[in-house]
Every structure is written in C-alpha cells, then in structure tokens.
Amino acid sequence: MTRPPLLIDGHLDLAYNAGLGRELTGSVEQLRAADPVSGQVATTTFPEMAAAGLRLCLGTLFAAPRTPDADGYTxxxxxxxxxLAQLDQYHRWEDAGHVRLLRSRGDVAVHLEQPDAPLGVVLLMEGADPIRTPDDLPFWVDQGVRLIGPAWGRTRYSGGTDAPGPLTPEGRDLVTAMRELSVTVDASHLDDAAFWDVAEIGPRVIASHSNARALIPGNRHLTDDMARAVAQSGGVIGLVYLSRFLRPVTDDVRVPLEALAEHARHYAALVGWEHVALGTDMDGGFGAEKTPEGIGRYADVPRVLTVLPEDVRADVAGGNWARWLTTHL
Structure with missing residues (x-):
C-alpha cells in the first residue's frame, strides 16, 4: 500500500472559527447539523483534517475588525x-490532546517523525493590530507566534486587501523588529506598496495563502514580481481553495479543480516547484459552496495532487513547507 504524502496547510483559521461557536472536535456532519455560522457549508474539523492526513498547519490568530456588517474591534x-482569546483556545485544545503547539524548527522536525501525534500548529498572526506597539512584539514571540501578516484589510501598520497603501511608520518599526527577532512576515494581504516596503527592510517572507494575480486580478493576489521576491527570500507560497480567488467568477460558481493546478503551474514556471505549497484557508470565511469542484470537505484537499505532475506532488502537499519550517522557524 502506498503511503500518502505528508500534508501541511499554510493557513487555517481554527481558533477564529471556534470563536464563532463552531465545535471542531466532532465530525463535519455533526458541525453541519448544528453550525452557528449561516450561509456556509462547513468543511473543517479535527477528525476531518486527520482523515485528509494533515500533520501540521499554520494556525491563525485573526482579530476581526468592525465592519458595517459585523461587530469587531475598533x-x-x-x-x-x-x-488572546484565540491563543487560549489553542492552549485548551492542546490540553485536550487535539493539537500540539510548535515553537521551533526542532519542534517541527520531531513532530513530523511522529505520525500518530495530534495536529501540529505553528502560530501565525493574520493582521498585526493585536500588537499594541512594536515594543509589544517580544510578548507575542514569547507566546509562540512565529509569523505575522501585518495586514488583512488596512491596519495601523499597513495597507492591505482593497486598502492600498504602504507600511505606516509604526509598520516599518514593527517589520524591522520582526527582522531582528527572526519573526517571518506573511505577505498575504499586503498591498503592493507595503509589500515592497517589507522587501526593502529585508525580513524572511512567505505567503501563507496567496494566488497569482496574473490569473486573477486584485491586490489580494501576488504579482509575478512579488512571487519572485518571496522565492528569492527562500519563502513558500500557499494556494488558496476559494473559487473566486482562482478564476474571475461570482460567489455562486465553483471552478474546476484544474484552476488550482493553473495557479500552481504559473508559480512553478516563475520560481520553481520548490516554492509552491498549500494554504487552503478552508473555512476562512467560506465553505464548500465556494471551493473548487471535487472539494466538498477537508478530507478532499489532497485531490489537487491528482492534477499536478506526479514528481512534485509530495513537495506541494507538504514537503516544501516541511523544508521551510525545519530550516527557518
């Protein structure tokens, strides 16, 4: 029997979903039957991730800002x-044996040698507004945060998705402090001006969940030059499983699985397959109603490998993230 490839996901909003009232410890069927989040077909629970063979993910701390449609921070x-509430949720899951928080490259290497271990989680802060000032960064590093995306939309630190602009002065100070403390910048959601400010400062950079702007317009996605810059820093780019981030379609259209392969091949042609990985963002504000055809639940995530060249499947599935994590974390 052929052993399935190692699976690592570069972006999952697990604690955020728990904060919405979702119970992630049961089956997907149980979650769907009692899902407090309306308008989404839930895809992701701990048993479901285990069924996919997921061994490790970058799990987010995502603080949601107030919008005209939703309450949030101001x-x-x-x-x-x-x-902090989401951090506490990860610790409670760890105490219950559902996850294992990983803080170093050594932790990752040991974890990946233990196939029966719970899901490994490396903490990624998505949007830096929880950091009160750049002087607050050591606190979050001590809590285990190893990657930070300065933006989501606009933050106090950076221009972001649909919110053009550079790093603010505080943002430049934060990214400089990240460089000094070896905290990696997640370029996903950075506006172009902010991205190139980050590149000038020179920290380590990855893109946890970013598709190719050459195939889908908008500043949520990486230009070819941005993808090259991520790769030149040694970083990896994770592919997002949201249909309208793959082709220019409306939210009621699910694209074929081949659309994911198109983005993977585009990045590979630019920077090589060694920089292409998965960052599904499954349940990151969408469910199975917006995933590509054939991806109806998290256990289906590895199906993308069937439309990729056979000799790169293991690297895209998890090998590239594993190499990066065991080298740079």
Missing part, C-alpha cells in the same frame, strides 16, 4: 483581546 485593545 482599537488595539479590542484586537488584542480577540487574539
């Missing part, structure tokens, strides 16, 4: 409170 204190 200042740094509110953002910090959300992130």
């Amino acid at each position: 200042d740094a204190a509110g953002a910090r409170a959300q992130a």
Whole structure:
C-alpha cells in the first residue's frame, strides 16, 4: 500500500472559527447539523483534517475588525483581546490532546517523525493590530507566534486587501523588529506598496495563502514580481481553495479543480516547484459552496495532487513547507 504524502496547510483559521461557536472536535456532519455560522457549508474539523492526513498547519490568530456588517474591534485593545482569546483556545485544545503547539524548527522536525501525534500548529498572526506597539512584539514571540501578516484589510501598520497603501511608520518599526527577532512576515494581504516596503527592510517572507494575480486580478493576489521576491527570500507560497480567488467568477460558481493546478503551474514556471505549497484557508470565511469542484470537505484537499505532475506532488502537499519550517522557524 502506498503511503500518502505528508500534508501541511499554510493557513487555517481554527481558533477564529471556534470563536464563532463552531465545535471542531466532532465530525463535519455533526458541525453541519448544528453550525452557528449561516450561509456556509462547513468543511473543517479535527477528525476531518486527520482523515485528509494533515500533520501540521499554520494556525491563525485573526482579530476581526468592525465592519458595517459585523461587530469587531475598533482599537488595539479590542484586537488584542480577540487574539488572546484565540491563543487560549489553542492552549485548551492542546490540553485536550487535539493539537500540539510548535515553537521551533526542532519542534517541527520531531513532530513530523511522529505520525500518530495530534495536529501540529505553528502560530501565525493574520493582521498585526493585536500588537499594541512594536515594543509589544517580544510578548507575542514569547507566546509562540512565529509569523505575522501585518495586514488583512488596512491596519495601523499597513495597507492591505482593497486598502492600498504602504507600511505606516509604526509598520516599518514593527517589520524591522520582526527582522531582528527572526519573526517571518506573511505577505498575504499586503498591498503592493507595503509589500515592497517589507522587501526593502529585508525580513524572511512567505505567503501563507496567496494566488497569482496574473490569473486573477486584485491586490489580494501576488504579482509575478512579488512571487519572485518571496522565492528569492527562500519563502513558500500557499494556494488558496476559494473559487473566486482562482478564476474571475461570482460567489455562486465553483471552478474546476484544474484552476488550482493553473495557479500552481504559473508559480512553478516563475520560481520553481520548490516554492509552491498549500494554504487552503478552508473555512476562512467560506465553505464548500465556494471551493473548487471535487472539494466538498477537508478530507478532499489532497485531490489537487491528482492534477499536478506526479514528481512534485509530495513537495506541494507538504514537503516544501516541511523544508521551510525545519530550516527557518
């Protein structure tokens, strides 16, 4: 029997989903039967991730800002409170044996040698507003945060998705502090101006969940030059499983699985397969109603490998993230 390839996901909003009231410890069927989140067909629970063979993920601390349609934080204190609540959720899951928090490259290497271990989680802060000032960064590093995306939409630190702009002065100070403390910048959600400010400062950079702007317009996605810059820093780019991030379609259209392969091949032609990975963002504000055809639940995630060249499947599935994590974390 052929052993399935190692699976690592570069972006999952696990604690955020728990904060919405989702119970992730049961089956997907159980979650769908009692899902407090309307308008989404849930895909992701711990048993479901195990069924896919997922061994490790970058799990987010994502503080949601207030919008016209939803409540959320309005200042740094509110953002910090959300992130701390999510951090506590990961610790409670760890105490219950559902996850294992990983803080170093050595932790990752040991974890990947233990196939029966719970899901490994490396903490990624998505949107830096929970950091009150750049002087607050050591606190979050001590809590285990190893990657930070300065932006989501606009933050106090950076221009972001649908919010053009550079790093703010505080943002430049934060990214400089990240470089000094060996905290990696997640370029996903950075506006172009902010991205190139980050590149000038020179920290390590990855893109946890970013598709190719050459195939889908908008500043949520990486230009070819941005993808090259991520690769030149040694970084990896994770592919997002959201249909409208793969082809220019409306939210009621699910694209074929081949659309994911198109983005993978595009990046590979630019920077090589060694920089292409998965960052599904499954349940990151969408469910199975918006995933590519054939991806109806998290256990289906590895199906993308069937439309990729056979000799790169293991690297895209998890080998590239494993190499990066055991070298740079």
